[in-house]
Structures are given as structure tokens and as C-alpha cells.
Amino acid sequence: MSESHSRSKEATLKVYRGDGAQGQFETYKVPMEAGMVVLDAIHYIQANYAPDLAVRWNCKAAKCGSCSAEVNGHPSLMCKTRMDHFEDGEEIVVQPMKTFPLIKDLVTDVSWNYRVNEKIKPFSPDESDTKEWVIYQEDIERVQEFRKCIECFLCQDVCHVLRDHEKKDGNEQFMGPRFLVRTAGLEMHPKDTADRLDYLKNEGHIGYCNITKCCSEVCPEEIHITDNAIIPLKERVVDEYYDPLAKVFKNMFGGGKNK
Amino acid sequence: MTSNIESIETVEHDVIVVGAGGAGLRAAIEVSAQGLSVGLVCKSLLGKAHTVMAEGGVAAALANVDQEDGWETHFRDTMNGGKKLNNWRMAQLHAQEAPDRVKELERWGAVFDRTKDGKILQRAFGGHKWKRLCHVGDRTGLEMIRTLQDRGVHQGIKVYMECTITKLLKDGDKIAGALGYYREDGRLILFKTKAVVLASGGVGKIYSITSNSWEYTADGQSLAYEAGAELIDMEFVQFHPTGMVWPPGVRGLLVTEGVRGEGGLLTNNKGERFMFNYLPESTRHEFAADVKEAKEWIDAAIAGQKTTARRPPELSTRDNVARAIYTEVKEGRGSPHGGVFLDISYQDSDRVRKKLPSMYHQFKELADVDITAGPMEVGPTCHYIMGGIKVDADTAQTRVPGIFAAGEVAGGMHGANRLGGNSLSDLVVFGRRAGLGAAEYAKGLKEMPKFKDSDVQAAIEELDAPLNRTEGPNPYDLHKKMNEIMSAYVGIFREASEMKIGVEKVAELKKEIAKVRVGGGKKFNPGWHLCRDLKNLIVAAEAVAVSALSREESRGAHSRLDFPNLEDEKWGHVNSTLSKDGDKMKLEHKPLASMPADLKKLFETK
Numbered sequence: 001m002s003e004s005h006s007r008s009k010e011a012t013l014k015v016y017r018g019d020g021a022q023g024q025f026e027t028y029k030v031p032m033e034a035g036m037v038v039l040d041a042i043h044y045i046q047a048n049y050a051p052d053l054a055v056r057w058n059c060k061a062a063k064c065g066s067c068s069a070e071v072n073g074h075p076s077l078m079c080k081t082r083m084d085h086f087e088d089g090e091e092i093v094v095q096p097m098k099t100f101p102l103i104k105d106l107v108t109d110v111s112w113n114y115r116v117n118e119k120i121k122p123f124s125p126d127e128s129d130t131k132e133w134v135i136y137q138e139d140i141e142r143v144q145e146f147r148k149c150i151e152c153f154l155c156q157d158v159c160h161v162l163r164d165h166e167k168k169d170g171n172e173q174f175m176g177p178r179f180l181v182r183t184a185g186l187e188m189h190p191k192d193t194a195d196r197l198d199y200l201k202n203e204g205h206i207g208y209c210n211i212t213k214c215c216s217e218v219c220p221e222e223i224h225i226t227d228n229a230i231i232p233l234k235e236r237v238v239d240e241y242y243d244p245l246a247k248v249f250k251n252m253f254g255g256g257k258n259k
Numbered sequence: 260m261t262s263n264i265e266s267i268e269t270v271e272h273d274v275i276v277v278g279a280g281g282a283g284l285r286a287a288i289e290v291s292a293q294g295l296s297v298g299l300v301c302k303s304l305l306g307k308a309h310t311v312m313a314e315g316g317v318a319a320a321l322a323n324v325d326q327e328d329g330w331e332t333h334f335r336d337t338m339n340g341g342k343k344l345n346n347w348r349m350a351q352l353h354a355q356e357a358p359d360r361v362k363e364l365e366r367w368g369a370v371f372d373r374t375k376d377g378k379i380l381q382r383a384f385g386g387h388k389w390k391r392l393c394h395v396g397d398r399t400g401l402e403m404i405r406t407l408q409d410r411g412v413h414q415g416i417k418v419y420m421e422c423t424i425t426k427l428l429k430d431g432d433k434i435a436g437a438l439g440y441y442r443e444d445g446r447l448i449l450f451k452t453k454a455v456v457l458a459s460g461g462v463g464k465i466y467s468i469t470s471n472s473w474e475y476t477a478d479g480q481s482l483a484y485e486a487g488a489e490l491i492d493m494e495f496v497q498f499h500p501t502g503m504v505w506p507p508g509v510r511g512l513l514v515t516e517g518v519r520g521e522g523g524l525l526t527n528n529k530g531e532r533f534m535f536n537y538l539p540e541s542t543r544h545e546f547a548a549d550v551k552e553a554k555e556w557i558d559a560a561i562a563g564q565k566t567t568a569r570r571p572p573e574l575s576t577r578d579n580v581a582r583a584i585y586t587e588v589k590e591g592r593g594s595p596h597g598g599v600f601l602d603i604s605y606q607d608s609d610r611v612r613k614k615l616p617s618m619y620h621q622f623k624e625l626a627d628v629d630i631t632a633g634p635m636e637v638g639p640t641c642h643y644i645m646g647g648i649k650v651d652a653d654t655a656q657t658r659v660p661g662i663f664a665a666g667e668v669a670g671g672m673h674g675a676n677r678l679g680g681n682s683l684s685d686l687v688v689f690g691r692r693a694g695l696g697a698a699e700y701a702k703g704l705k706e707m708p709k710f711k712d713s714d715v716q717a718a719i720e721e722l723d724a725p726l727n728r729t730e731g732p733n734p735y736d737l738h739k740k741m742n743e744i745m746s747a748y749v750g751i752f753r754e755a756s757e758m759k760i761g762v763e764k765v766a767e768l769k770k771e772i773a774k775v776r777v778g779g780g781k782k783f784n785p786g787w788h789l790c791r792d793l794k795n796l797i798v799a800a801e802a803v804a805v806s807a808l809s810r811e812e813s814r815g816a817h818s819r820l821d822f823p824n825l826e827d828e829k830w831g832h833v834n835s836t837l838s839k840d841g842d843k844m845k846l847e848h849k850p851l852a853s854m855p856a857d858l859k860k861l862f863e864t865k
Contacts, residue, residue: 019782035506035626047735051786052779056304058472061512061621063401064307080624103443104783111420114305114412122413123368133365134377140370144395147370147402148616151306189368 011083013041015053016095020102025093026050032083038094039067039078042106054105062220065152069106070095075154075218097157110153112168116179119203123186124194139190146185146229148221153178155215155225161208175204177215177225184229187236197240206230206237264449264712271451272298272417273701274694275437276458277424277479280308281400281686282666282693283458284407285360287416289694290456295701298450299411300419300439302459302474306408309460309472309667310686313400314515314617316382316392317364317687318680319357323378324563325389330354332388335861337681339542340386340576341645341674342815343831344492347854348652349672353681353688360687361393369406371395375563383520383560386576386678388545390560397515397615403683422448424478425791426718427455427486427662428710434486434661435708438718442788445781449715453701453708454661456693457483457648461667462496462799464792466641466750467742470502470513476792477799479668483648484798484839488657491670491834491849492646493799494806494817497677498751500580502640504598509625511640514601514618516679518635519573521614522557523603525584526634527592533599534572537583546572561606578676578816581639585751588638598638604631639751643682644799645673645816646806649836654696655689661700661708665693671834675815725790731776734789741768741793741800749804754821758808765800772797805846806835 009032014025028049030041039057046053057067060079067078072086072093086092100108155177161167167174175183183200186192200206209230216225223229272295276287279301290297301308322328334354338345365371365379371393372380381390395402412418421442428436437450459479463471484490501514519525527533532553538546547553547569559566573580584599594600603611608631612619615630622628622635647670648657655663666686673681725731748761772793777786812826813819825831833848 033507036508037625040508046785047739051733051735051777051789052784054783054785058303058307058309058474059312060472061312061509062624063398063617064303064311064472066304066307082624107443107783109443110304114420117409118412122409125366132362132378135373136377137373137375140373143370144372147395147405148398150311150401186368189370 011041011086012089012091013045014091014093015042015045015105017050017053017105019104036083037079038071038076038081038083038092041083041092042078042094054103054107056107063150065150065220068097068152068154068157070097070157075157077152077154077220080220097153099157099159099163100153113151113153113156113178116175117182119199120179120183120186121194121196121199123189123192125191126193133191135190142228143185143188145223146181148223149178149181150221151178152220154218154220158214158218160212160214167205167208172205173203174208175206177209177230179204180206180209180233181223181225181229184233187233197237200233201237201241206234209234264715267447267449269449269451270298271707272296273452274454274456274697275300275450275452276456277437277482278308278458278460278666278668279305279418280310280458280460280666281403281407281683282690283308283456284404284411285687285690286456286458286665286694286697288407288411288414289691290698291414291416293695293698295698296417298417298419298452300422300424300450302421302423302442302478304420305418306404308404309474310400310404310683312470312472312513313403313683314397314513315384315517315520316394316399316680317357317361317403317683318384318387318391318678319361319393319684320354320389320391321358321361321379321381321393322389323374324381328389328391330358331861333357333391334858336387337678338674338862340676340678342676342825343674344814344834344851345674346652346671347852347858349689351858352652352692353672353685356688357684360684360691364403364406364687367406367410369395369402371402382517383570383574384516384679385519385574385580387680392520392680394517396613397517397617399683419448423788423791424482425722426714427482428714429486430708430710432660433708434659435710438715440722443783445784445787447719451707453704454663454697456655456697457662457664457668458666458690458693459668461644462796462803463641463644464738465741465745465796465800465803467746468502468511469641470499470511471641477795478792479664480647480802481795481798483657483659483662483664484837486662487659487839488662489649490646490802490837491649492675492806493644493802493837494810494835495645495675495815496641496803497577497643497645497816498581498639499642500577500584500639501601501637503626504594504636504638505596506626512621512625513640513642514635514637515615516577518601518603518615518618521603522560522571522606523573523601524571524605525573525580526600526602527587528594529592532572533587533592534575534580534583537579538572538575539579542575546570546575561610576676577679578818581751582818584637585639594636596636598636600634601637602634604633608632643667643677645675645677646670653692655693656696656700663693663697665689675817722791725775725777726781726787728774728776731774732771734775734777734786734793737768737772737775737793738789738796741796744768745800745803749807752818752820753807754819755808758804762804762808765797765804769797769801801844802837805844806837809835809846809848
């Protein structure tokens with residue numbers, strides 16, 4: 001392909017190739033098409049240069065949260081990162097999420113997240129309440145916001161408690177923003193009766209979060225993770241464990257739980 | 260080359276479920292609730308299955324919005340939508356049980372949108388007489404899969420993620436196990452089991468323009484076919500009328516029918532509401548006579564009020580709307596990028612963003628289009644296959660003892676065309692029934708059946724072959740070729756002369772697929788995974804092409820240019836039925852079971 005003609009029609013990608021033991025960046029040239037996204041470019045590389053290039057993806061519509069990676073340093077879904085958002089001729093660096101152990105190329109082992117999820121007390125309505133549920137829309141707006149989460153784990157990837165301090169295992173495990181959002185969705189469900197505050201404090205270590213809001217910034221679903229999920233949960237924990245007077249008022253908070 | 264079978268990781272469960280979308284999860288939950296051990300095997304991570312992409316809603320006659328609704332009407336709409344080729348018993352069970360399954364989802368934590376008086380809200384959809392689709396904005400599938408996933412993991416279901424089943428193993432006639440491999444590193448796993456529930460979804464990856472993800476590679480259809488089950492109605496492939504048409508990278512991506520359910524208007528490049536011209540005579544009386552009446556209906560729907568106005572013509576069935584759009588474009592009345600216009604921007608922009616949030620973002624981010632300010636461009640995209648594995652309606656069992664199937668992989672429920680919203684309900688109704696059926700079957704077996712080591716050995720050799728070959732075609736090239744063949748010769752509109760070429764080309768491609776080669780090792784190697792998928796896809800491609808060529812009429816999603824009419828007498832009472840006969844695919848036209856008199860009566864009342 002001639003340099004002069006194809007300059008704006010060809011993109012340069014540097015893609016990480018390798019596993020946990022060793023690896024390096026490989027450079028690929030990919031022809032540009034209108035509206036192309038980074039995942040299209042990765043597919044082009046697979047079909048034309050590297051059939052064994054490992055990448056996770058499913059829907060290619062930003063609905064499944066599988067194709068998470070770091071593109072030019074930003075935790076992103078490759079399926080919604082447009083190629084025309086980069087400068088002409090800018091090198092596009094694609095690498096796997098750093099927070100999770102690498103399997104190969106762009107694929108990481110995210111199984112830790114599933115283990116954390118299993119520890120959260122499930123939805124627990126009052127089983128004796130057998131009448132048809134009456135729930136008003138305004139009481140579930142917040143819960144519905146949390147349930148938009150597509151589990152891309154980009155918030156877990158960017159969270160410095162997990163990324164830099166590696167609080168994923170042992171006694172000091174931090175559950176991470178994704179599972180604080182999940183817990184908030186349960187705690188604020190008008191029909192839920194379980195109490196997860198002890199878990200949040202002593203096992204999920206909600207206290208480790210110091211509200212830098214990096215998670216909210218990378219969320220492709222634009223969930224207000226810090227403001228709407230984490231801070232209210234922190235306040236509940238504080239009320240429960242450090243402020244007995246505030247306990248009295250806690251029922252007024254967050255959409256009717258414990259009514 | 261022989262592998263040491265003893266050294267392969269081997270696990271034992273009463274029931275194995277293949278696929279972890281709505282049907283697979285619901286089946287696994289049911290098996291577990293029956294007190295049996297269940298293994299849930301899925302090709303992707305848990306929670307990423309295709310169900311996650313379902314947008315518009317789950318159909319169930321709860322009658323929360325339109326009190327006139329009931330299971331009988333839902334049943335009748337489903338049969339009419341399927342041009343009465345449906346398995347009537349499945350359609351009946353589905354209509355009767357869907358409301359309970361939806362309420363159950365709510366009890367398990369699903370948070371549906373609400374009516375003003377606090378009930379589950381329901382919206383209109385194509386082919387449904389009443390407002391029937393329970394929904395969560397336009398992300399209903401995500402809500403459903405997350406609800407079932409969380410229910411499942413807390414119930415002790417063992418999940419095998421990113422694990423592909425390549426072979427079902429039998430003991431004589433009955434199922435005995437399955438061989439799979441982990442995508443992560445290619446290591447093998449052997450399942451010993453009494454029963455298998457296939458819930459692996461559809462075949463959409465045989466076409467180039469499709470709303471389906473990479474996973475839709477006909478795995479279950481192919482596994483069941485190889486194991487001796489029958490496939491039916493494979494000619495009925497649903498092209499969803501509204502996929503994105505631009506930019507090229509997202510061509511085919513789904514635009515939910517919910518847009519039309521919320522009042523979206525379809526127009527051509529002359530600004531005409533062309534759907535008024537495409538309503539079939541048989542259902543015309545159910546739709547608005549003109550733009551004014553359609554507007555009255557939409558205004559009332561937005562206000563949550565009752566009206567005597569009839570539905571807009573945009574809410575005709577999917578087969579009909581897809582054909583209409585295709586025809587408008589072909590006759591020169593299309594939009595700039597080869598679709599038509601779908602417009603909801605005349606409504607309050609906050610309402611649009613609230614009701615259709617993911618559509619708003621999808622167009623904004625991927626196509627630079629603000630759907631609250633102007634129209635979308637849309638055109639048909641391969642979306643769903645009505646056909647699939649033939650099952651018994653009540654138990655979901657195939658003709659192979661111990662093999663069950665539910666969801667898109669199974670055939671019969673939707674006949675010649677599926678109504679929107681009937682898929683999510685199908686998943687939970689028949690997912691549960693398949694789980695129950697498999698559990699009862701497993702309980703009836705005194706001991707674990709035994710498969711033959713030689714069968715395992717043969718399956719391993721077949722799996723490894725593409726890596727061991729020194730030359731052969733590239734799997735990505737072959738996949739592209741298949742997409743081109745199917746789109747060109749067995750697409751939306753079909754005729755014998757083209758389909759004959761299609762059938763020949765598929766046969767040639769099958770030979771090439773047998774020689775496919777890929778480099779690299781077993782560690783997370785998508786090229787190698789695709790080699791395996793191609794083996795399944797080609798079964799579906801052949802099945803679709805052969806069945807389509809044989810049905811000499813137009814019915815539902817099967818549109819023949821050379822046979823444009825519905826031929827009830829000759830074709831209205833038979834299913835195209837395929838089975839494996841040596842190396843050949845045997846085609847028979849087998850009669851449908853006839854409907855009992857009390858159900859027939861439902862079609863006499865208006």
C-alpha cells in the first residue's frame with residue numbers, strides 16, 4: 001500500500017502479543033472504514049495477519065461488556081471506541097486490562113470477579129409476602145441505574161485499590177466498584193430484607209475506597225458509581241457502626257429499604 | 260496419535276446444560292431445584308450470552324395495561340404470527356405459563372418498569388394484539404440474564420465458563436456424556452452425565468449481515484443432529500426489519516422493535532408511511548386505517564390512556580415489515596445508506612432517552628446520529644431462526660433419549676415467524692420445562708450410562724486436526740465465503756434457480772471445511788476455535804438451504820419469488836424435517852400434529 005495515498009485511510013495499531021510469562025507489542029497496519037471501531041481493527045488483524053490473536057468479544061454493541069481493554073492507556077470497550085477519534089497517523093496502542101492476570105494477548109483472567117459476586121448475600125424478599133407486588137417507578141429508578149451494569153469490569157481495572165495495591169486476595173480483600181454497585185442494587189431494592197452492612201465493612205472493605213471517582217469516569221453505562229452507589233453505602237455503614245443516633249434516621253434514606 | 264483418556268479431567272453430573280443464556284440458566288436452576296447435580300457449560304463468560312442483547316421485552320399476558328388480554332389471545336397471536344406452522348402445544352404452554360415465569364423473575368430480583376399503579380408495565384409490539392411486553396427500558400435481556408445468573412450461582416450450579424462442547428457421547432441409543440475443551444488453553448474435559456439440555460441459541464453467523472454475536476454458530480443444532488435428533492423448519496430464518504445500516508462496522512446491529520412499540524414511524528425517501536401499503540388482508544382490520552388513527556393510538560399510548568384507535572401499521576409482524584423495507588429500498592425509495600427511515604424524534608426527547616436509552620447511546624456513539632433530533636436509517640438483518648431441534652412440547656425431549664433442547668436451538672414454538680417478545684418468554688417457559696424433563700429422566704436412570712473410549716478418541720482427533728495439518732484453507736476465509744453464499748443465494752427473497760446454486764456451493768464449502776488449517780497453539784486461539792465453529796455452521800447452512808429449496812410456497816419468513824403465495828393445502832400442515840443418514844442429510848416433510856377442537860375455536864372469534 002502506498003504511503004501517500006493511504007495515509008488517512010490506514011491506521012497503525014500496536015497490539016500486545018504474549019502471555020503472563022513474556023510478550024511484546026506487535027505493529028499492524030489496518031485499512032480504515034467509516035465509523036470503524038477498535039474491535040473492527042482487531043478483527044481485521046485476526047482475519048488477515050494473526051488468526052491466533054486472542055480477544056474476548058460477544059455482542060459488538062456495548063451490551064455484553066466482554067471486549068474490555070486499555071486503548072492508549074484508557075480502560076475502554078473496544079466495540080465503542082471509534083477509530084476516527086484518534087489523530088491521523090496516531091499510533092493506537094491496545095493492551096489487556098492490567099489489574100487481572102493475563103491469559104494471552106488481550107484476554108485476562110477475570111474469574112476473581114465471579115468469586116467476589118458469589119459472596120454477596122442474594123436478593124432476599126419476604127417469602128411470606130405472596131400478594132402481587134406493588135412497586136412504584138420512582139422507588140426503583142436508582143436500582144435500575146445500578147442494574148444497567150454490563151460487567152465489563154473496567155471500573156475494577158481502573159480502581160487503584162485493586163490495580164496498584166492489589167487488594168484482591170487474603171484478609172484485606174476489596175470487593176471493588178462493580179460489586180459495590182451490585183450490593184447497592186440489592187440494598188436499595190424496595191422488597192429486599194437482607195442486611196449486607198457487616199459484609200461491606202468487614203469483608204468487602206468498603207472503607208478502602210477513597211472516592212477518587214476513577215470508576216465512574218470509565219463506566220460505559222454512565223452509572224454514577226461513586227455518588228449514587230458507594231457514598232450512600234458508606235454512609236449506611238458509618239451510621240450502623242459509628243453513629244448510633246443516625247441509625248434512627250437511616251430508614252429515610254435510599255428508597256424505602258427496611259421500612 | 261492417541262491421547263490418554265485417563266488423564267483428561269473428568270466430571271460427573273446428573274444433568275449437563277449446554278449454553279448459559281436465558282434458557283440454559285433457567286433449565287439449570289430447575290434441575291438444581293429438583294435436587295440433582297447440574298453442570299452449566301458455556302462458551303463465553305457467564306452473563307455474556309446472547310440473551311443479554313435482547314432489548315424490547317418479554318411477552319406475557321399479564322393484562323396489566325390492556326385488561327382485555329389473556330393467554331388465549333396471546334396463543335392466537337403467536338399462531339397467526341407463525342402462520343399456523345407452530346407446534347400448537349408449545350404455543351399453548353408458552354402463552355399459559357409466560358405470566359408465571361415473569362412474576363417469578365420479579366420474585367428473583369428482576370426490576371421491571373412499572374405502571375402508574377405500581378404493576379409491571381407492558382408495551383406494544385409487532386403482531387401482539389394488546390400491550391403485552393414486560394420490559395426494562397430497552398435492556399430487558401440484560402435484566403433477565405443477570406437475575407437468572409445470580410439466582411443460579413447462589414443455588415449451587417457448577418459453571419464451566421469459556422468451555423466448548425464438541426461432541427455428545429452415547430451409550431447405545433441414549434446420552435452418556437460430552438467432550439469439551441477450555442478456550443483458555445485447549446485442555447480437554449469429559450462430562451459423564453445422564454441427560455443433556457441443549458440451550459446454545461441460534462445460527463445467525465451463517466449470514467454476513469446479522470444482529471447475532473460470534474457465539475451463534477449452530478453448536479446445539481449440529482451436536483443434536485450428529486447424535487441422531489431431528490431438525491425442523493430450518494428454512495424459517497427471521498430477518499429483523501430494523502438493523503443499523505451505517506456505518507459499515509455496525510451494519511446489522513439491532514435496533515429494537517421497542518422503537519416502533521413506542522411510536523416510531525417508518526418512512527421512505529419520499530416521506531411516505533409505506534407500511535400502510537403492506538398490511539396483509541387477513542390482519543388489516545387490526546391496524547389503523549390512516550395516519551390520523553395511528554396518531555391517536557400513539558398519543559393515547561404515551562399518555563397511558565385507553566383508546567378505540569387501532570395500532571399503527573409499523574407494528575405489523577417482522578416478516579412483513581422486513582419484506583416491505585427490502586422492497587422499498589429495491590424500488591428506489593430507500594435512505595442514503597440503503598435502508599429506510601425510522602423516526603421517534605417527534606416525541607419529547609427526555610421520554611425517548613428514558614424509554615430507549617441504549618438505542619440513544621448506540622446511535623450517538625457509533626453512528627453520530629441523535630435519535631431525539633432526527634431519524635435513524637434501518638434495514639433488515641438476520642436475527643433469529645424459528646427452526647431447530649425437534650422436541651416434545653411438554654418435556655422438551657428430542658427423539659434421542661436423554662437429549663433435551665430449549666430456547667432458540669429448539670424448533671416448533673414459533674412456526675414460520677416469531678413475534679417480538681416471544682423469545683424471552685420462550686426461554687424461561689421451556690428452559691424450566693427442559694430442566695424438569697431432564698431431571699425426571701435422570702432420576703429414572705438407575706446408573707450412569709457409559710460412553711466408549713473410541714468415540715472420545717475420534718472426537719479428540721477431529722478437534723486437533725486443523726492444528727496438525729501443514730496446509731489447508733484459512734478458517735476466516737471460509738467463514739466469509741459461507742456468509743457470502745448464504746446471503747447471495749438463500750437470503751430474504753428466494754427462488755429455486757439461486758437456491759440450487761446455493762446448495763451446490765454449500766456442498767463444495769463443506770469439503771473445504773474438512774481441510775481447514777490454522778497456525779498457533781491451543782492457548783486461547785480464536786482461529787482454532789473458529790475451525791470448530793465452522794463444522795457446526797456448515798450443518799446449519801446446509802439445513803437452511805435444503806429446507807428452503809424444498810418448500811415451494813411463501814409462508815412467514817420464507818419468501819419465494821417463484822412461489823409468492825401461501826399454499827395451505829400442500830404446505831400448511833408439514834414441517835421440513837432433517838436427520839442424519841450416514842454422510843447425507845435426509846429431508847422429509849412430516850405432518851404437524853393437528854390442533855384440538857377447543858383451541859381451533861379460538862380462531863373463529865375475532
